Amino acid sequence: MSVLQPCEVDLSALQKWEGRQQLKTEVIHSRPVVAMAATLDKELFSSEQGACLAPLWHWLYFLPETPSAGLAEDGHPVLGGFLPPVPLSRRMWAGGRLEIGSPLRIGESVERLSEIRSVRYKEGRSGPLVFVEVHHHFEGEHGGSMREEHDIVYRQPVKPGTPGTAPAAQQPDLQAQWSVTVTPDPKLLFRYSALTFNTHRIHYDRSYCNNVEGYSGLVVHGPLLATLLLVEAGRAIPDIKVLSFSFRAVSPILDINDFTVNGRRDGHTLSLWIANHRGELAMQAEARIR
Numbered sequence: 001m002s003v004l005q006p007c008e009v010d011l012s013a014l015q016k017w018e019g020r021q022q023l024k025t026e027v028i029h030s031r032p033v034v035a036m037a038a039t040l041d042k043e044l045f046s047s048e049q050g051a052c053l054a055p056l057w058h059w060l061y062f063l064p065e066t067p068s069a070g071l072a073e074d075g076h077p078v079l080g081g082f083l084p085p086v087p088l089s090r091r092m093w094a095g096g097r098l099e100i101g102s103p104l105r106i107g108e109s110v111e112r113l114s115e116i117r118s119v120r121y122k123e124g125r126s127g128p129l130v131f132v133e134v135h136h137h138f139e140g141e142h143g144g145s146m147r148e149e150h151d152i153v154y155r156q157p158v159k160p161g162t163p164g165t166a167p168a169a170q171q172p173d174l175q176a177q178w179s180v181t182v183t184p185d186p187k188l189l190f191r192y193s194a195l196t197f198n199t200h201r202i203h204y205d206r207s208y209c210n211n212v213e214g215y216s217g218l219v220v221h222g223p224l225l226a227t228l229l230l231v232e233a234g235r236a237i238p239d240i241k242v243l244s245f246s247f248r249a250v251s252p253i254l255d256i257n258d259f260t261v262n263g264r265r266d267g268h269t270l271s272l273w274i275a276n277h278r279g280e281l282a283m284q285a286e287a288r289i290r
């Protein structure tokens with residue numbers, strides 16, 4: 001039986017995608033690591049053959065291969081292939097969880113098995129939401145092993161030219177031991193979109209972003225914010241080994257203001273967060289370290 005949600009989302013039709021799988025194999029080449037380090041002005045990570053890939057830098061691999069003719073208006077591949085055809089048009093990266101059994105290594109050939117784990121409908125304070133949870137299992141030829149759960153959220157469209165409903169503001173409840181201010185300029189956003197072959201127009205097309213998706217500035221990539229959390233943690237506490245990482249993007253960071261990358265360590269736990277220019281929480285994360 002078809003279940004229609006208040007915003008006309010036929011959830012049971014979308015849930016037919018649950019269990020769908022995709023298998024890809026790729027060699028972890030050094031070039032993306034060199035380019036990402038240049039983008040962040042950091043020389044922290046080795047790009048030598050056999051070196052461990054920094055946590056979250058695997059997002060520079062297994063990139064989409066959809067031809068331009070197969071892209072939707074928002075720049076993402078047209079839905080209905082691997083991902084279900086959710087009828088809410090505003091996609092965002094909502095969060096994720098990562099368990100690192102053994103880090104992937106540069107030069108290693110890695111197999112990634114992806115599966116649509118669940119499609120869920122929720123009524124959020126900002127409107128109807130559909131969450132698609134995708135699981136990835138990475139196995140490298142030299143023992144690299146990671147499990148990842150990725151939450152993608154779809155939000156309802158806004159009336160062209162009007163601002164969308166913003167999620168409620170929250171204040172971080174922790175005292176930072178380190179805090180770094182970042183200016184999200186167009187060069188940073190362009191380079192991260194290029195490095196991840198991400199055509200989503202909310203990250204580079206200001207007129208589309210303002211007038212179609214209703215954000216008052218370009219949206220900084222969630223995976224870039226998460227990556228910065230661990231890069232700055234690594235600078236604050238050298239030689240940490242990340243065993244697991246989980247994060248949730250609670251409010252968008254826009255390129256019209258600076259933001260801060262914050263963290264603190266309590267034993268084997270890192271509490272990490274991104275705050276906007278008003279000090280409000282935009283992303284919260286936790287890492288287990290050794």
Ligand SMILES: C/C(=C\C(=O)SCCNC(=O)CCNC(=O)[C@H](O)C(C)(C)COP(=O)(O)OP(=O)(O)OC[C@H]1O[C@@H](n2cnc3c(N)ncnc32)[C@H](O)[C@@H]1OP(=O)(O)O)C(=O)O
Nearest residue numbers: 092093094095122124125126167221222248249250251252
């Ligand atoms: C790459 C890429 C895209 C991007 O990078 S987009 C930029 C990064 N992402 C963001 O900026 C997302 C920021 N978050 C939000 O805007 C809001 O959190 C969101 C997702 C619109 C939801 O806000 P609401 O205020 O409407 O939601 P509620 O707090 O009322 O919660 C309703 C239920 O949803 C669950 N939930 C909320 N947020 C998340 C989340 N981030 N992850 C998982 N689940 C979430 C919440 O727990 C509530 O569930 P209940 O079961 O308790 O009802 C690219 O596209 O590739």
